[in-house]
Amino acid sequence: MTENVVRNRFDFDVTARNGDARTGSLVINGTELETPNLFPVINFYAGGTDNSVYGGGIHRTLKEFMIGAERVGVEPMTEYFDASMTSVASLTDYNLNRNRYESYLDTPIKQRPLFENYNGLIFADSGGFKFLGGTDIDGSDFEVEMNQDAVYDIQEAFGSDIIVNLDHPIAPDDSHATRVEKAEMTAENIHTFLSISRGFDGAKYLTLHGYNYSMMSEFLEVITDSVPEGVLKEGFDGIALGSLVPKKDDRDALIRAVTDCREVMNEWGIGHWPLHVLGISSRAVPILAALGADSFDSSTHIHNAINGKYNESLMKRVDLDDADFSNCDCPVCSSDLLVNRMRGNAEYQKDVLGPVAMHNLVVVKDELAEIRRRIQTEDEDALIAYFEETFSHDKTMRQYAHKVVNQTLGGYF
Numbered sequence: 001m002t003e004n005v006v007r008n009r010f011d012f013d014v015t016a017r018n019g020d021a022r023t024g025s026l027v028i029n030g031t032e033l034e035t036p037n038l039f040p041v042i043n044f045y046a047g048g049t050d051n052s053v054y055g056g057g058i059h060r061t062l063k064e065f066m067i068g069a070e071r072v073g074v075e076p077m078t079e080y081f082d083a084s085m086t087s088v089a090s091l092t093d094y095n096l097n098r099n100r101y102e103s104y105l106d107t108p109i110k111q112r113p114l115f116e117n118y119n120g121l122i123f124a125d126s127g128g129f130k131f132l133g134g135t136d137i138d139g140s141d142f143e144v145e146m147n148q149d150a151v152y153d154i155q156e157a158f159g160s161d162i163i164v165n166l167d168h169p170i171a172p173d174d175s176h177a178t179r180v181e182k183a184e185m186t187a188e189n190i191h192t193f194l195s196i197s198r199g200f201d202g203a204k205y206l207t208l209h210g211y212n213y214s215m216m217s218e219f220l221e222v223i224t225d226s227v228p229e230g231v232l233k234e235g236f237d238g239i240a241l242g243s244l245v246p247k248k249d250d251r252d253a254l255i256r257a258v259t260d261c262r263e264v265m266n267e268w269g270i271g272h273w274p275l276h277v278l279g280i281s282s283r284a285v286p287i288l289a290a291l292g293a294d295s296f297d298s299s300t301h302i303h304n305a306i307n308g309k310y311n312e313s314l315m316k317r318v319d320l321d322d323a324d325f326s327n328c329d330c331p332v333c334s335s336d337l338l339v340n341r342m343r344g345n346a347e348y349q350k351d352v353l354g355p356v357a358m359h360n361l362v363v364v365k366d367e368l369a370e371i372r373r374r375i376q377t378e379d380e381d382a383l384i385a386y387f388e389e390t391f392s393h394d395k396t397m398r399q400y401a402h403k404v405v406n407q408t409l410g411g412y413f
């Protein structure tokens with residue numbers, strides 16, 4: 001690999017700031033993503049074959065929207081898939097046999113004719129949350145031992161643009177000793193990861209775990225006992241803040257974790273790195289963006305659809321039966337065929353709920369475009385007004401929105 005290639009594989013530029021919020025451009029191997037942005041969870045492989053877009057219920061229908069498959073009758077909705085989050089662990093959800101597993105890995109996702117319309121960034125997480133989080137999924141279906149080497153091989157075979165080391169997420173009730181032990185095991189993986197991924201053409205994010213300042217700085221101190229700070233900074237390009245999923249509905253905890261994470265990053269001299277928050281729901285998106293998170297991933301649009309919920313706005317969901325599709329001008333709600341399916345006129349649930357999930361995703365992605373526009377004004381009032389409009393009628397979120405405005409934008413008055 002020439003030095004030139006190394007310099008071009010990753011670039012992150014902050015172009016405007018507004019309070020602690022920032023907007024910028026993340027460029028990986030020539031693909032550009034505007035930040036802050038959402039990586040929707042996509043299960044590229046869900047046990048099926050090429051003909052079934054590799055299967056997967058609602059995931060399948062979303063992929064059909066993504067590539068503009070004939071079945072959904074719309075043009076490829078590529079602008080909403082400028083980024084995607086996929087998981088190494090998704091291979092284990094569908095009882096794959098060894099042959100299927102190998103055929104999934106023999107060609108990178110974006111090099112497959114089926115996904116020729118896909119041109120977004122692929123972030124492949126390590127599956128640490130699933131493999132090591134105490135569940136019974138261990139890769140034994142296809143006789144692969146899930147260790148750092150195996151996980152990296154899969155991330156690379158996917159043709160991923162952003163990868164993370166295999167981590168040992170902490171849990172809210174872990175003792176201090178357990179957390180230190182998990183950080184030590186993660187440090188071992190980081191050591192291995194950096195040596196095997198030297199030739200990787202993409203960005204590498206370091207997983208950071210903790211709920212507050214002292215937990216995160218201790219995590220980094222434990223890591224740098226095994227991997228020297230210089231090596232760590234040379235080897236990684238960004239931070240992926242993990243372990244927050246169990247606290248995703250605890251907004252105070254979320255605000256504190258992201259605020260403290262930015263502070264720790266500044267103190268460690270990596271404040272210019274992109275910060276990705278792993279697995280956080282879409283209603284928290286404006287708050288995360290205001291606190292300075294650059295990207296996040298979510299499957300909330302899918303889960304809401306599965307629960308029969310249609311997003312009227314980012315904050316407001318209604319039962320699918322009560323949805324007024326004529327109020328939305330997205331490509332899904334503008335299609336008679338798809339509106340008919342969302343009304344329940346389809347043989348399979350995935351055809352009813354898949355379009356709902358797609359619409360829900362559009363709502364979040366459009367909201368993020370608006371948030372970026374407000375940040376770009378560099379006028380704090382523009383972002384404050386956004387918070388006021390978005391949260392003022394939402395009792396559960398309002399107090400947190402006020403907290404964020406007071407903390408990062410100088411308050412309302």
Ligand SMILES: [Zn+2]
Binds near residue numbers: 331332333
């Ligand atoms: Zn719509």
